Amino acid sequence: MLSPMTENDRYAPTPEDQFSFGLWTVGNPGRDPFGEAVRPQLEPAEIVCKLAQCGAWGVNLHDNDLVPFGSSAAERGRIVAAFKKSLRDAGMVVPMATTNLFSHPVFKDGAYTSNDPKVRAFALRKTMEGIDLGVELGARTYVFWGGREGSEADACRDPRTAISHMRDAIDFLCAYVKDQGYDIRFALEAKPNEPRGDIYLPTTGHMLHFISTLQHEEMVGVNPEVAHETMAGLSFVHGVAQAMEARKLFHIDLNAQRIGRYDQDLRFGSEDLKQAFLLVRLLEGTSGGQRYGGPRHFDAHAYRTEDQAGVWEFARGCMRTYKILVERALSFDSDPEVRDLVAEHNDAEIDPALTGYSREKADRLRALDLDADALGRRGCGYERLDQLMIEHMLGVRPA
Amino acid sequence: MLSPMTENDRYAPTPEDQFSFGLWTVGNPGRDPFGEAVRPQLEPAEIVCKLAQCGAWGVNLHDNDLVPFGSSAAERGRIVAAFKKSLRDAGMVVPMATTNLFSHPVFKDGAYTSNDPKVRAFALRKTMEGIDLGVELGARTYVFWGGREGSEADACRDPRTAISHMRDAIDFLCAYVKDQGYDIRFALEAKPNEPRGDIYLPTTGHMLHFISTLQHEEMVGVNPEVAHETMAGLSFVHGVAQAMEARKLFHIDLNAQRIGRYDQDLRFGSEDLKQAFLLVRLLEGTSGGQRYGGPRHFDAHAYRTEDQAGVWEFARGCMRTYKILVERALSFDSDPEVRDLVAEHNDAEIDPALTGYSREKADRLRALDLDADALGRRGCGYERLDQLMIEHMLGVRPA
């Protein structure tokens, strides 16, 4: 039985929210490095049905979440047809798909970056098939998470060769998509480590740079994940903002994580509420910048302590906390005191001299009368600003 | 008195090694957040003289390491002339210079990314003057470390605005250099945090991407620092390799650091010898890739427990460990067993199909007979490879 908590309230999810979950998230049976599965494996059709009941809009998948590794074409056909029917019945879409390039032992030393050309070939081929599947299901985004593209014994491969192999693969697959006339974009997902000691292109920043070196960079963006940047203690919000500023935020993986730990994939908002608030604020554009228009994908799973009922509580909690934080972001950014504190300091004389170099502007800068000591004495008011943010988050300030 | 350790031996530094130190490194008086200076401030001329005696080739500086903040033009002139003389006397060069945009309170909320256009103007102007100074001293690389370009109260500024302001500043300064006809390149240095809660463009990866968005990206590269990437637990070697692969490694800051701590700037090689070994191997190209041709700059300082004699031990230790590791990298990469273990697996049939998509290549991949299970059973031999590396490092394997 689902909790009555979300009924008839302003935090209930709607299709406009574009909330999506992966088959592998709510379907996660709770196996971990030290223990066996605690929940039975759910059928994709059942997941779709339940997610729809919870208020989700979309469901995402790895190829092998739906079609088992090594299935025949006939099996694949039956499975896909049945899955499409369950999507239609539930009114759900598949906004994103991806390839499992990490579970089978063949990928134990990487897929696109393996030293073995046979493995690289196998990985490319599997991805082409995965793209076909994604397109068939209507996905508009294809995610690449190279979980095994890394090393523990770093002498095994020149990391420059790894990057070069990775580029060859993505260039190849972009051309494949264009050749097929598919309407799908790529979103690359970085992770610093786990399951490999170090994974190549470990952050959204490294990935953005890599994209800038691709043949078809216009069709490739990033899929940042809260947990992955947070593992390395980086500001997730800054990384996402850099992607947005470059118009490269094609998809996003929402969850929660504590810094410096194994990949936790916790319920969205259940750790570091401040970063979660700042992220929602950034994505929703409540402070004035461009809004993110894509899916809000929850790449998380329920605690291993939970039975199936706990899994659906988890799913509803992700969406609910997101919506509570949207409300609070709006309240914060419309607070007059906040607006005062974050107002841009415009200076009609100086501003134009700071962009677009000319010798004249350089001279103008040199001639300015600037009192560094006086400027250094001015307080920024950020303790007040941050405290106001905490109080809006906590619901203490009236909206 | 200097230690006799390095006399007449194969690890003694030579000018060809291009070892450099900053005035602020060996000149560091040992102040920290919890305690006062423990060593007297040395004069630049004395530092130059002592560094030359230790075997260093170059000395780097922030503008205010040499010319105090707020000096008059006349004072500046006298100081610079005297410094040039001490360089000539010692046979030292200034390969790199940079701007101090972090010590004075005016920069307390950033320099190029400050909300206050007056501060941004002041920072730009100070940098132009710093570049003039660097060029006058013969520097070929100008480093940008935006230590205060960040936030603790993240609502204070849209991070996209910060990146945009940063871009304006670097574009402006590139144009300034071109307009002046200077022969100097920029090297941007990333750091994840400290002294700010989060610093924008926190890793070499983020910085490389930022560079790809600049007007004059060809004159801008990176200056990765061991300590800065290591603070976030990222593989320094992978980050440097990504920069090298993109021909963007313009400068490098060598030191040592433990993961997840305050910025330690320890003696090169004194922590994480394996990463240090892998780094030296990468920079020196002993495994076959392109060699890094620029300065080997030690951006480190002696423990606060040391007196002045300890500082020179520290400096000699940095260079000596680097050279020991060069020797070991050569020995490792010429070991036949190692060469066997890391040999590229070439496959005349498959390799050409993996790059440069064509419909025919896609078909060829689809037609390949690949046995995933058999491929997955093959061992990689990496435990052996890594153990060999440890033993070469430890000097157990004969060269």
Place this chain on the structure above:
Amino acid sequence: MLSPMTENDRYAPTPEDQFSFGLWTVGNPGRDPFGEAVRPQLEPAEIVCKLAQCGAWGVNLHDNDLVPFGSSAAERGRIVAAFKKSLRDAGMVVPMATTNLFSHPVFKDGAYTSNDPKVRAFALRKTMEGIDLGVELGARTYVFWGGREGSEADACRDPRTAISHMRDAIDFLCAYVKDQGYDIRFALEAKPNEPRGDIYLPTTGHMLHFISTLQHEEMVGVNPEVAHETMAGLSFVHGVAQAMEARKLFHIDLNAQRIGRYDQDLRFGSEDLKQAFLLVRLLEGTSGGQRYGGPRHFDAHAYRTEDQAGVWEFARGCMRTYKILVERALSFDSDPEVRDLVAEHNDAEIDPALTGYSREKADRLRALDLDADALGRRGCGYERLDQLMIEHMLGVRPA
């Protein structure tokens, strides 16, 4: 001018809250490793007056926060008399005092653990004088933070010797207090690193064990600090709980910190609201356990971006967030659904067999009919529980 935010509201601090600040916290001038002070040094009397206006109850100090290093007895006398008067005028108390054993170069390689007996002697003597000062000011707790008791070059000293020296010092000082007839207890404060590479007895756990080896362990407890345990990514709440369970929580340092970073000492509640909530809940005993009866000390300081007004905003924010979280903890722990979810599972048959071994109890356990698979299938309901906690924190659930 102080913010009107806290007037006439239920979150306004009262003396019963026992909120205290250190002279060094609100008096922090904003110097950091990369920059100079941004705020003038305040006089102790002014700090006392302002803290009282903000609603604080107590003020704490290091010896040298009040009496400069090397002051004569006469100077000391004048300073202390004046300070006592300002305390009386403001109605403030000094609940805790401590010794500065880290700023002067004499302590650069430790105080009680220095290799040099002269330094150890100096440190002991300085502490005796500090205790005298603390007692004179009415302090009931004397804190020991051994910030320099550590190493970077770990070969410098056997860590067992360091622990032994530390024990000698604390045993000596306990005996001194007893001999003087002072009514003061010791609270030891752990920190994993910074300013040393590694500090001995790095966590509250290590410190609790160390205390169990002391001659007068009954008069020694711990002073855990949020930032210090959090730097190492440990659960602060679990550490504090272990101390409370052992009746060793003698004092507490409240602030905020992100994992794996330099010591940030941020405004209480400004990072990791969930841990802050759980901590307040633990200290206040809202879930039923024993309540902590000592001072709520804020060992934090304002951002370096702030002027003096920002410092007082910071101080008020610490107290205000604490009180908001008290309210939310009460609301959470009185929610019937929460009480159901966390109810102890009592079992009249089994419970008595689990404590106090006897052969008969062992046999009883062996004879129990326990279905492991069935037990493993039961869900714990923790996703629901945690989501309820988030919602109580955010003020979404009615009290």
Place this chain on the structure above:
Amino acid sequence: MLSPMTENDRYAPTPEDQFSFGLWTVGNPGRDPFGEAVRPQLEPAEIVCKLAQCGAWGVNLHDNDLVPFGSSAAERGRIVAAFKKSLRDAGMVVPMATTNLFSHPVFKDGAYTSNDPKVRAFALRKTMEGIDLGVELGARTYVFWGGREGSEADACRDPRTAISHMRDAIDFLCAYVKDQGYDIRFALEAKPNEPRGDIYLPTTGHMLHFISTLQHEEMVGVNPEVAHETMAGLSFVHGVAQAMEARKLFHIDLNAQRIGRYDQDLRFGSEDLKQAFLLVRLLEGTSGGQRYGGPRHFDAHAYRTEDQAGVWEFARGCMRTYKILVERALSFDSDPEVRDLVAEHNDAEIDPALTGYSREKADRLRALDLDADALGRRGCGYERLDQLMIEHMLGVRPA
């Protein structure tokens, strides 16, 4: 085929080295959170035989490594008899045994600290049986690793209750051992997190304190693991030293780990060679302190990239690097320059005044003529000391 690297050389393992491995370490099939097993499951008898060939002395086990969960008494009997035979045949011993309290779903929310008394009863009973098994196999140490004794949703349980439940369990089991007349000691193993968000008693320090609160503390010590303390960025050497100083180092788990990551369990010495060196030096007592006399247990496993041959390379590498480091520790600690640098500064006048308080000693300290500034100016020589250590490690200094 085993590598010829270790034949006939001074680093070949001998029984005197007391090197041991767990069945679960060399028997690890390479499953991880993102992928399936890559190696077949080996039979215990085969592991014993191979370990003996590699030069190991002992083999350790969890109950279910040998006897599958749920086996009948008859099956158990057959398995144990066969295993004893393989031990005799191979000349191997079982120095340590432990209980698997983490794999089965029944333990998903903890074993001794579960909220459910049935689960606690099941865990106690399973441990009694595990102790019986260990004693039958000749084990002298019984390890407790409470991998699931923790939480993600921390409101689920008062951490004080968890500690109290844990104490009840260990007290019960100590009494059981005494009642049975077994000659076996307990060694408690801490870990900060993974597979739980936070594990109770997260470090060796917390565990040492917990032990001090037990009824039979004399029979309980610690089993520190390199990876576990290193995950939290703590100095493993300091933690082990604290245990040794308290005569509580009953067992040790050797492996390697990078800070702030998932539990890696890497080959001993393959990461952080400096800590590995300092650890070997501490355990072997080369610098003069007490030597550790127990097993050198490698709780590590081969990379997932390896086949079975790689597993045995891994095992030999662990032992070999240990022995190389013993050699280097001896060389370092017998270097006259090193001995000079680390010599205790004895002071016949001051030393006696620093221990064992008396009023007279306090007065003597007060009367000492100590020049803090002069003491602060003296350099410690630690850069030289640490560099010498690096050079001994690297084999550059003659022995």
